[in-house]
Each structure stands twice: as C-alpha cells, then as structure tokens.
Amino acid sequence: MSLLEFQGVERRFPVRRGLLDALLRREHVWLHAVRGVDLAVRPGEILGIVGESGCGKSTLARIGIGLQPADAGAVIFDGAPLNGPDPKGRLQMVFQDPYSSLNPRMTIGAQLEEVVAHYRPGLTRAERQGRVARMLDEVGLVQETAQKFPHALSGGQRQRVSIARALCPDPQVLIADEPVSALDASVQAQIINLLRRLNREKGLTIVFISHDMNVVRYLCDRVAVMYLGEVVELNDSAALFAEPRHPYTRALIGAVPDVHHPHREGLPVRGEIPDPFAVLQGCRFAPRCPLAETACHRPQSLDALASGGAVRCWKAVSGTLS
Amino acid sequence: MSLLSIRDLRTEFSGPAGIARAVDGVSFDVEPGEIFGIVGESGCGKSATCRSILHLFGGAPARIAGGQILLEGTGDIARMTERDLSRVRGREVAFIFQDPLTALNPTMRIGKQIAEVIRCHRKVSKTEARAAALDLLREVQVTSPERRLDAYPHELSGGLRQRVVIAMALALRPRLIIADEPTTALDVTVQDQILRLLRERRDSTGTSIILVTHDLGVVSQICDRMAVMYAGRVVETGSVRQVLDTPSHPYTRALLAALPGQTGRERDLTPIEGSPPGLISPPPGCRFAPRCRFARPECAVGQPPALHPRGETAHLDACILTEVPDVLA
Ligand SMILES: Nc1ncnc2c1ncn2[C@@H]1O[C@H](COP(=O)(O)OP(=O)(O)OP(=O)(O)O)[C@@H](O)[C@H]1O
Ligand SMILES: Nc1ncnc2c1ncn2[C@@H]1O[C@H](COP(=O)(O)OP(=O)(O)O)[C@@H](O)[C@H]1O
Ligand code: SF4
Ligand code: SF4
Ligand SMILES: [Mg+2]
Ligand SMILES: [Mg+2]
Numbered sequence: 001m002s003l004l005e006f007q008g009v010e011r012r013f014p015v016r017r018g019l020l021d022a023l024l025r026r027e028h029v030w031l032h033a034v035r036g037v038d039l040a041v042r043p044g045e046i047l048g049i050v051g052e053s054g055c056g057k058s059t060l061a062r063i064g065i066g067l068q069p070a071d072a073g074a075v076i077f078d079g080a081p082l083n084g085p086d087p088k089g090r091l092q093m094v095f096q097d098p099y100s101s102l103n104p105r106m107t108i109g110a111q112l113e114e115v116v117a118h119y120r121p122g123l124t125r126a127e128r129q130g131r132v133a134r135m136l137d138e139v140g141l142v143q144e145t146a147q148k149f150p151h152a153l154s155g156g157q158r159q160r161v162s163i164a165r166a167l168c169p170d171p172q173v174l175i176a177d178e179p180v181s182a183l184d185a186s187v188q189a190q191i192i193n194l195l196r197r198l199n200r201e202k203g204l205t206i207v208f209i210s211h212d213m214n215v216v217r218y219l220c221d222r223v224a225v226m227y228l229g230e231v232v233e234l235n236d237s238a239a240l241f242a243e244p245r246h247p248y249t250r251a252l253i254g255a256v257p258d259v260h261h262p263h264r265e266g267l268p269v270r271g272e273i274p275d276p277f278a279v280l281q282g283c284r285f286a287p288r289c290p291l292a293e294t295a296c297h298r299p300q301s302l303d304a305l306a307s308g309g310a311v312r313c314w315k316a317v318s319g320t321l322s
Numbered sequence: 323m324s325l326l327s328i329r330d331l332r333t334e335f336s337g338p339a340g341i342a343r344a345v346d347g348v349s350f351d352v353e354p355g356e357i358f359g360i361v362g363e364s365g366c367g368k369s370a371t372c373r374s375i376l377h378l379f380g381g382a383p384a385r386i387a388g389g390q391i392l393l394e395g396t397g398d399i400a401r402m403t404e405r406d407l408s409r410v411r412g413r414e415v416a417f418i419f420q421d422p423l424t425a426l427n428p429t430m431r432i433g434k435q436i437a438e439v440i441r442c443h444r445k446v447s448k449t450e451a452r453a454a455a456l457d458l459l460r461e462v463q464v465t466s467p468e469r470r471l472d473a474y475p476h477e478l479s480g481g482l483r484q485r486v487v488i489a490m491a492l493a494l495r496p497r498l499i500i501a502d503e504p505t506t507a508l509d510v511t512v513q514d515q516i517l518r519l520l521r522e523r524r525d526s527t528g529t530s531i532i533l534v535t536h537d538l539g540v541v542s543q544i545c546d547r548m549a550v551m552y553a554g555r556v557v558e559t560g561s562v563r564q565v566l567d568t569p570s571h572p573y574t575r576a577l578l579a580a581l582p583g584q585t586g587r588e589r590d591l592t593p594i595e596g597s598p599p600g601l602i603s604p605p606p607g608c609r610f611a612p613r614c615r616f617a618r619p620e621c622a623v624g625q626p627p628a629l630h631p632r633g634e635t636a637h638l639d640a641c642i643l644t645e646v647p648d649v650l651a
Binding site: 189262 | 363364465479480481482509510511512513514515517536537538539540542543544562566567576577578580581582583584585587590591592593594595597
C-alpha cells in the first residue's frame with residue numbers, strides 16, 4: 001500500500017551547453033534529470049532520498065507535489081493521478097532556504113493566516129488566528145513570533161516557520177528538500193527532532209531529501225539512493241547502512257568523514273559525477289566504478305533482492321561483488 | 323618554534339548597528355607541517371580570523387584592533403603595510419576560499435592564471451611558467467592536465483576548480499596555506515578526494531595548513547590539532563583526538579552531542595537551545611552561558627574566562643568549572 005507513488009517518472013530539460021553550441025548554432029541538447037523513477041512512499045514512513053548534487057532529487061520532489069509535470073510516467077496520490085498541486089493542500093513541501101521561501105514584507109502571522117485562508121475559505125478571522133497559533137505551537141515557536149518579520153528570526157526559527165506554513169492545510173505528505181542543510185548542527189538537531197515528532201505523533205508521512213548520510217541514517221525508515229537521475233538502491237535504512245549493495249552507495253557511505261573514526265582506508269571513488277548530458281549506454285556509474293567490467297555496459301534495471309531491498313547493479317544482484 | 327603564533331588577536335567590523343568584535347582575543351599556534359583545524363557555528367569568527375592573517379577583507383569595513391600575528395622569520399603581520407604584505411601573500415602564506423569561482427578569473431584560461439601567479443613573483447619566461455603550471459596541475463592530480471590548461475573555469479566541475487585553486491596556492495611553495503571551508507560546496511565523494519589531496523600535499527611539501535570548517539568529521543579526518551571557536555573566542559584547543567574524543571568544554575561537548583551520528587534512532591537528538599549571541603554587545607562573562615546547561619551565576623560576570631590547561635598537556639579550555647559534568651547524563 002502506498003500513499004504517493006512515482007511510476008516510471010521521466011523529466012528532461014532542453015539546454016544549450018554554452019558558447020560552443022551557440023557559435024555553432026547547435027540545437028539544444030537534452031539533459032535527462034530524472035530517468036524512469038519507480039518509488040512508492042508508504043503511509044506514515046519517513047523516506048529518505050540521498051545523492052550528490054544534480055542527481056535529480058529536487059526535480060523529483062517538485063514533480064512529487066505537482067509543481068512540475070513529468071514528461072513521461074505518472075505520480076499517483078491517494079489512488080488518483082496527480083495533475084498539478086493538490087487543491088486541498090494535502091501534499092506540501094519545505095525548501096532548503098527558508099529565507100527565500102518566506103515573504104520578507106509580511107509578518108509571520110499574516111503569511112500563515114493567508115495560507116489557512118486559502119485552503120479553508122470558510123473560517124472566521126478568529127478561527128484562522130487560532131489555527132495559526134496552534135501551528136506555531138506545534139513547531140515550538142512562541143506566540144510572539146506571529147508579529148515578527150522573517151529577517152528578525154534566526155535560520156532555525158525561519159525553518160520552523162516554513163514547516164508551520166506547510167502544516168497549515170493539514171497535509172498527508174510533507175516533502176522536505178534539504179531542510180537542514182543550511183543550518184548549523186546544533187540547530188539542525190532541533191528541526192530533526194521536530195520532524196520526528198510530527199511523524200510519530202501526527203502520523204505525517206515525510207519524504208526527506210538530503211545529501212547528509214548521517215542525518216538520513218538517523219531519521220529515515222527507508223532510503224532511496226539516486227545517481228544521475230536514477231534510483232540505484234532502495235532499502236530499509238538500517239539494512240542499507242549496514243550492508244550497502246550498490247558500489248555507489250558504498251562509495252557514498254565510505255566518503256562520509258566520521259568524528260571518532262578517522263582515516264578509514266579504502267580507495268576513494270574515481271573522478272566526479274559526469275555531466276548529465278553524457279550519453280551512457282549501460283550502468284551510469286560505470287565510469288567511476290572500481291568494479292566495472294565489460295558486462296556493465298548494458299542497461300541496468302532496479303532489481304529486488306531476495307534479502308530485501310532493490311539494487312541497480314547486475315553484480316550486486318548476482319552476488320558477484322567482492 | 324611555531325610557524326605562526328597568533329596572540330590575543332582582535333578584529334572588528336563596523337556597521338550601522340555598531341562595532342562587531344568578530345575576533346575578540348584569539349590565540350593559537352600553528353607548527354611547521356601541521357594541519358590545524360578551526361571549527362565552530364556560522365558567524366563565530368572563523369573566516370574573520372583567517373582573513374585577518376593576510377588582511378584580506380575584500381573591501382569590508384574591517385580592521386585589526388589589536389594583538390599579534392607572528393610569522394616565523396617574518397615578524398608581526400598584524401602591523402604590516404600593504405607593500406610588505408604583498409610579499410607575504412601567495413609566497414609565504416596562500417589562501418583557498420570556499421567558492422573556487424570567486425578565486426578564479428572567469429575570462430582567463432586556467433593555465434594562464436596559474437602561470438601568472440608564478441610570473442608575479444618570479445622572473446621566468448612564459449614558456450617556463452606554462453610548464454610549471456602543467457606540473458602543478460599534475461601535482462593536484464588533475465586528469466589529462468594538458469587539455470585542462472586551456473579550459474576556462476566555467477568549463478570545469480566544482481572539484482576540478484578547487485584543484486586548480488589548490489594548484490595556485492601551491493605555486494610559490496608557501497609555508498602556510500589557509501583553507502576556508504575548501505570542501506563545503508563540494509559533494510561528499512569529491513570532498514573526500516580533496517581532503518586526501520591536501521593531506522598528501524602536506525606530507526610531501528611539509529607546508530602547514532589552517533583548515534576552517536563547520537564539519538567536525540572533516541577535522542577528525544585530516545587535522546592534527548584544532549581550535550573550537552564560539553562568539554569570537556577560542557573556547558577549547560588541543561590535539562584533534564583530545565578535543566573530539568575527550569572534549570572538556572561544555573560547548574564542544576554539546577556540539578558533538580547534537581550530531582546525528584552519535585545517537586541511536588530510538589533517542590531524540592540533543593540540540594543546543596537558543597542561538598549564538600550577537601557580537602556587537604555579547605553577554606558578559608562566558609559567552610556560552612545563556613545556552614549552557616551548567617551555567618552558574620559566576621559564569622555570567624566580568625571578562626570571558628581565559629583558556630587554561632585541562633588535565634593533559636596542551637589541551638586547554640575556557641570553562642570555569644573544575645569538573646565539567648557529562649552533557650548527556
Ligand atoms: N529548469 C531546469 N532547466 C534545466 N536544467 C535543469 C532545470 N532544473 C534542473 N535542471 C538540471 O537537472 C539536474 C537535476 O537537478 P536537481 O535540482 O533535481 O538536482 P538535485 O539532486 O536536487 O541537486 P542538489 O543536491 O544540488 O540540490 C541537474 O543537472 C540540473 O542542473
Ligand atoms: N563584511 C562584514 N561586515 C560586517 N560584519 C561582518 C563582515 N564579515 C563578517 N562579519 C561579522 O563577523 C562575525 C564573524 O564572521 P565570520 O568570520 O564570517 O564567521 P564564520 O566564518 O565563523 O562563519 C559575524 O558576526 C559576521 O556577521
Ligand atoms: S553494474 Fe558494473 S559498473 Fe555499474 S555499479 Fe555494478 S559493478 Fe559497477
Ligand atoms: S564557564 Fe560556565 S557558562 Fe561557560 S561553559 Fe563553563 S559552565 Fe558553561
Ligand atoms: Mg536540490
Ligand atoms: Mg566563514
């Protein structure tokens with residue numbers, strides 16, 4: 001059973017690659033940002049989506065709340081295909097930079113009231129204010145915050161406000177795109193505790209997008225790892241971190257510096273993420289994979305493993321990874 | 323003798339709201355060949371400390387208001403004129419910024435940019451400088467360096483750009499490289515590569531490195547000694563293992579306890595409530611007192627407590643308690 005489901009979602013952007021293309025009057029090329037993503041979000045879970053910059057996380061998130069259409073495939077929400085933002089506001093998003101997503105010229109109270117009024121036109125002013133007061137309380141902000149403007153708040157407080165705003169329409173799913181990446185660790189912990197509480201106490205389903213493996217390991221029930229537009233591994237969080245299967249997942253986990261265990265040996269992954277224009281026939285990780293071989297140059301599918309989880313690497317599936 | 327000794331450094335920014343004492347009595351030493359880490363939350367004065375060393379304030383209304391910056395064999399840089407400083411910059415002390423794009427000229431091929439750094443300080447021909455640039459690109463492990471010489475910065479990925487900036491920093495064989503959040507804008511697999519590169523360059527050239535970061539994992543990975551800053555002051559310093567494995571100052575302990583990697587999923591994280599104080603009129607006494615779980619009335623009066631030894635040699639902190647309780651207890 002799933003609440004929100006991505007079915008074969010594709011998204012491509014037409015881009016010109018710069019001076020050379022312009023000089024040669026070349027047509028645009030296609031940047032394939034999201035490729036054939038199948039992903040089912042279960043009710044009540046916190047699903048993590050991790051991957052390095054440009055791998056398509058934010059694009060997938062925007063498609064997931066109907067802010068952007070998919071070129072192919074579908075998003076199914078609550079049993080029906082999603083065409084644009086949900087009119088009842090049951091799908092909400094929180095962004096990385098709370099400053100740019102708040103209106104600098106309106107008090108926090110007025111902004112939140114506006115959102116409540118949009119989704120519940122029938123409420124009286126007093127009822128709207130009551131709801132705003134409950135939302136502020138819910139995210140741990142004192143009531144005086146309603147009279148303040150965004151610039152008067154700290155980064156952590158602003159992020160609480162954007163979470164409060166997302167909670168106004170009483171959503172079923174919250175997609176949080178790097179909500180703590182701009183915050184210091186001491187403040188980040190406050191927001192993570194808040195998301196955990198909303199999930200446990202209100203049953204809020206959360207899709208948590210991040211590049212921080214430590215945060216994801218701690219917060220998420222399941223994790224999808226993306227690389228160049230594709231999901232390359234999906235598993236329960238504990239299993240994924242205890243026994244990563246895909247060579248990219250292994251590289252990603254291995255590269256996270258640990259506070260108490262420095263100098264893990266092992267080879268660094270080669271090179272960097274190639275630009276997403278690269279035409280790659282087979283496994284998209286092959287140019288950087290230490291285990292690549294000829295057979296990797298055919299397309300890879302995301303296959304379920306008998307032991308649970310799914311992985312897009314024939315070697316991991318056949319158990320021939322070292 | 324230390325390569326760099328910073329003593330009671332004070333740096334101020336003036337603005338409409340008053341004077342912000344971004345660096346307020348900072349002291350530390352950097353030994354030859356060591357990687358020294360500076361950590362702390364944003365706004366605590368890490369960058370201001372580093373920028374003070376070369377007076378690189380980028381036109382900001384900043385001034386060094388006091389203290390000494392003693393570079394071995396060169397004297398006190400805090401009081402140097404622009405003219406003398408220009409001989410120190412690049413040649414003795416080089417700087418690496420967080421965003422490599424700001425350090426590179428977007429309209430110049432990278433080979434030429436590296437060559438110019440060399441030709442600025444040494445009398446060599448264009449051909450020799452270009453050959454030296456090629457060697458430097460090899461040194462920072464840029465793949466197919468011959469091809470990259472003629473690339474423009476925007477044609478390179480973030481990681482390659484940072485390698486180019488490191489190559490420029492290494493060009494004049496400085497005794498000290500200051501790297502301010504050099505991997506913060508990079509992906510974790512690329513960060514790993516760049517950290518390995520910095521350590522490897524230190525090992526083979528013997529240069530010292532000051533590495534600024536807000537990521538305690540990064541410090542653990544490559545630094546030898548470190549300082550933890552809070553609200554313009556150093557609150558704890560020592561070897562990386564002393565500070566990270568047996569932290570003594572309540573702020574350092576709280577910072578470590580807030581990390582998700584340290585907590586099981588069944589427990590909530592332990593955030594530090596509140597936020598750091600403003601630096602225009604910081605609270606009296608210990609600046610961490612408003613957020614400290616162990617604060618007592620005597621913590622919040624008078625001058626901020628000075629660094630003093632805590633148990634082991636060269637492990638110092640600035641908390642007045644003789645015995646600091648466990649934050650998680
Ligand atoms: N409107 C657009 N036009 C052209 N290309 C785009 C557009 N939006 C996204 N892209 C490209 O699509 C790819 C995926 O972008 P996306 O923002 O989804 O990545 P991400 O995983 O969220 O990265 P980050 O970690 O940096 O936030 C990138 O190469 C990006 O440059
Ligand atoms: N150009 C500037 N003008 C005014 N204040 C500044 C400027 N740069 C930094 N500051 C102030 O100095 C303090 C320390 O900043 P900084 O050294 O950049 O911190 P960090 O690098 O630790 O994040 C902050 O309070 C910041 O607001
Ligand atoms: S398919 Fe081959 S190249 Fe791709 S991840 Fe698996 S082993 Fe590596
Ligand atoms: S001096 Fe007092 S307030 Fe400051 S860290 Fe120590 S116990 Fe806390
Ligand atoms: Mg993104
Ligand atoms: Mg800084």
